[in-house]
């Protein structure tokens with residue numbers, strides 16, 4: 452048998468998945484690792500544990516499928532983005548724990564830089580916002596706070612990398628210090644207009660240029676695995692940050708193609724083609740995977756609470772014991788009975804960006820039961836996705852005609868049908884919901900000729916389609932009520 456091995460290095464676990472030529476999952480292994488919370492708002496991972504959990508998942512999945520590294524034609528990596536690691540080039544030892552994307556410790560530095568008036572420069576060059584989420588202030592924090600590190604960095608002794616770089620450096624025994632463009636575009640120091648590390652930005656954040664990895668294409672052979680514990684001699688040929696990997700896994704390779712991942716939160720990305728464009732709707736612009744080896748761009752909007760609203764109904768309200776049970780309860784009523792649920796548990800993300808918005812359920816009457824609440828919760832996921840998609844349409848001027856979906860909550864048929872009805876467009880759910888890992892596998896398989904092109908891959912994809920059926924006027928009216936509710940939830944926690 453011939454397989455592509457995808458490493459899906461996520462925030463809470465490292466997974467390894469084998470894909471066959473039909474794009475089917477031939478085996479999956481998953482190893483969780485520790486989340487380290489040293490102080491309020493701080494989140495760290497042990498880089499060595501990231502590596503060992505990932506290597507052991509890779510070895511385990513080969514065993515499960517009865518395969519050896521010789522059966523693997525290529526390896527692709529999709530990784531948690533922005534998470535920052537600095538290590539010693541000679542010893543291979545990290546100088547500190549990895550600072551995870553969720554970590555907020557650099558908020559004061561972001562405020563200071565904003566006061567210095569550099570945000571517009573940063574936005575124009577990177578497409579991002581000045582926020583602790585991205586890597587640059589995390590690198591600066593390590594340089595300023597870990598003993599002796601700045602001097603070592605200035606001598607050229609240290610390397611920076613996001614998780615993809617760290618894994619590849621180790622898989623190649625220190626031979627390759629690389630990252631791909633999708634990961635580079637999340638660091639806040641990569642100029643995505645001119646396609647290079649940006650000296651002015653590196654200076655603003657005080658980062659020596661010699662720490663930065665070489666930037667490669669997402670679908671390109673960068674080296675072979677030499678680490679004895681890994682899948683030895685397999686070419687490393689695909690790299691992408693998880694969301695861009697999912698965009699590619701959904702084959703959103705043409706301008707206008709969009710995908711939404713419905714997990715804990717929801718991540719929407721739309722391919723906008725070869726021309727850089729800044730959002731006028733508070734979305735970020737980022738690099739997408741390009742097999743043509745020319746920069747391609749995507750707009751991105753993140754929603755903080757998606758499937759997590761279902762978790763909340765399960766764990767805090769105790770309406771049911773298993774997340775999928777929400778569908779039956781929601782289907783027990785015709786509609787939400789006028790209830791609107793704004794799940795702003797941690798403020799609102801794109802396109803509202805209101806950290807002071809509060810969670811709110813409005814429109815409760817004497818007849819309201821848990822069916823209505825469950826339904827309103829499901830609908831709130833779709834309403835938030837509509838907010839982001841409408842912002843994208845306004846930015847690009849091209850209305851999206853089909854939404855491709857994945858992630859745990861995309862298994863919910865009621866949610867998918869409501870999403871199609873609300874948007875008035877088709878929703879396509881592929882047979883394999885592992886789009887992130889699949890994207891990494893496609894990138895690697897295309898680079899080594901396992902697949903010849905995207906059209907050949909498209910032939911292998913089945914799935915379900917949800918067509919828009921509902922009355923447009925009625926849906927517009929319901930969407931209007933949602934927008935009104937959102938306005939009422941905004942700013943509540945400011946007082």
Ligand code: ADP
Nearest residue numbers: 713714715758759761762774775858859860863
């Ligand atoms: P993540 O990768 O963010 O951990 P997953 O893609 O595994 O998320 O999806 C899990 C989320 O989806 C959980 O928040 C869960 O509540 C929600 N979920 C799982 N099944 C369903 C379902 N049938 N309907 C709605 N939400 C669901």
